[in-house]
Amino acid sequence: MSSLLQTRDLSCVKDDRVLFEDLNIDLKAGQILLVEGKNGSGKTSLLRILTGLSLPETGEVLWQGDPISEVGPDYYEQVNYVGHHDGIKRDLTCLENLRLVQAMGKPLPIDLDEALEKVNLYRFGENFVATLSAGQKRRLAMARLVVTEALLWIMDEPFTSLDKASMAMFQRMFEQHLDNGGVIVMTSHHDIEMPDSDVVRLNLSE
């Protein structure tokens, strides 16, 4: 099977500190990359470089063999990024937020009510996000995975403020995505249970 996401001799320097050097990643369809490491070891920096938000000091990120700086918007269309910030607006309702997410990406033909149902937020559909709890906001942020079509999911601590049940729910969602030929890159303090064959581990502290 051919590689979807690769990096070539990636290095990142922040405030004079070399966070990582000569990093070569190779992810095929159906694989999940777990980025581990201490605080400040460059996990978030790596994720942001993979999305194309940040630029590496040296090296490049390849999508299906082409550097992402050349692929441009067609790459962004393939990426769903859930960062530290939820990326949702307080003063919009849950439904309005999802419509915005769909408008900015490549929408999936899914009923938005159904999508809310999937992340257990159906009853809050017409509520302003400002009234939701932190965990509910996180679930809404993760709902972008359900309403838009993207092969590559990049997630920075997706399980923050989520309870056990929600975590299990999202893990099932991840497995399904991998089964459908998707790729996932994520950082997490929580361990996840997946078949070992699909999991690639990368520890930035070593």
Add this chain to the structure above:
Amino acid sequence: MKRLSLSQAFWFLLRRDLLLGFRNRSELANPLLFFVLVITLFPLAVGAEPNLLARISPGIIWVAALLASMLSLDAIFRSDFEDGTLEQMLLSAHPVPVLVLAKVTAHWLVTGLPLLMVAPMLAMMLGLDESAYGILLLTILLGTPVLSLIGSIGVALTIGLRKGGIILSLLVLPLYVPVLIFAASAVDVSSVGLDAGAQIKMLMAFLFLALSLSPVATAAALRMSMS
């Protein structure tokens, strides 16, 4: 399902920002209030002599409009920056300059356009000659979008800074000079009964130039700020 076309995305984002503006309408009144307040200060400072006030009113109104527009600039990207939607915007499948243009347009509609409505009242209070009202409104209509467009570059450059406010004014005010010169002059000459056609044409030229160039610069600056 296909992704939205470019114009659909533009309108969608514009509508969203207008909706957000409407939901936070109490904040919208602030630049407007500032505009009125600054103008109130002038008669108190230079004296209420009608001829003097009428003479300097085009300049006062424009300087105040410029400051009001500058003070509201930060709001273009601030909340999007803080809640992470700006990040998502940069990762969207649409070209960022178009999205920037939608946001700046929405921002101008909610902060620049209201200036247009109070300007005649302030002109009247300062005793500006009535024949110049039309031109005054026209200059605000053409000039304030240019201010928002140029300002968006400055905001994009300083959005990640903790103390960005004072730097922002240092970056943006010098670039406002041409608009100020031609807009104030247009009002000035028309208040003494002369033709302001040349000035208005210049302002139009500035507007087209700013419309075509500034979203690109803003998009580049946003990418830089978010990295």
Add this chain to the structure above:
Amino acid sequence: MSLSEFLNMGGYAVFVWSSYGLTLGVLLINWWLPFQQHKQNLKKLKRQYRQDRKRNDSSS
């Protein structure tokens, strides 16, 4: 033309000489400051590297 006449600059001595003096002064400062800074940087780095080496020697 005598020297005092030259220095007097037809009565404009203050303006002419202060212009030239200021120009030379600013040019000099602009040359000197980075020069100083460069020297300072070299000194700082020398000290830093020396310390690093000592630490490496004692640890190995």
Add this chain to the structure above:
Amino acid sequence: MGSPPHFYRFAGRWLPWLTGIFAIFLIVGLYGGLVMAPPDYQQGESYRIIFVHVPAAWMSMFIYMVMASCGIIVLVWRMKMAEIVLISSAPVGASFTFLALVTGSLWGKPMWGTYWVWDARLTSELILLFLYLGVLGLYGAIDDKRVAGRAVAILAIVGMVNIPIIHYSVDWWNSLHQTASLTKFEKPSMPPSMYVPILIMALAFKIYFVLALFQRVRAELLYRERNSRWVEELVQS
């Protein structure tokens, strides 16, 4: 030229030469301007200020153009050296702008009786000074210097697009209000005994710019690359 250690050594080798050439040009220019050139029939000796004022004003524009060109190189080719040249030029450019302003007003005092008149050139220079201070302020405010380098690149380009517009606007505004102007000396009617010293001084200032730039770039390079091997070798040798 693009590699830091190479540029560092290259600049170091050239600095003494440049200083010498600059000194020669400066002395010739000063002699031409202060001694050789005849007094002006209208302004007497006071006009001799133009031999520093006009070249300084030219330099203020020229250096901004250099910065904007570096800005384009930074954004298109992401060259680190261009970033450093850009930000090292800014203080030198700001100094020349400051000099153009101060010498302009020192020249204006005997001409107009006041130090400051809203003359087109002086007003443009003032705005240019603000643009320079904006670049320096923005660079200083951003902690991550790689990001700061790209930010000032964008700003320099935006400023470059605006400078002609600002100049044109200020000239137009000035013609409307009919104030005195310093521009009369740029007419081609100037005799060679006046414009030759101006040109020599302009050349001297250009050489000075390169030399001050090299000085700053060296200091900045050493600081930025303090963790790299070549700096370590250089310092310890």
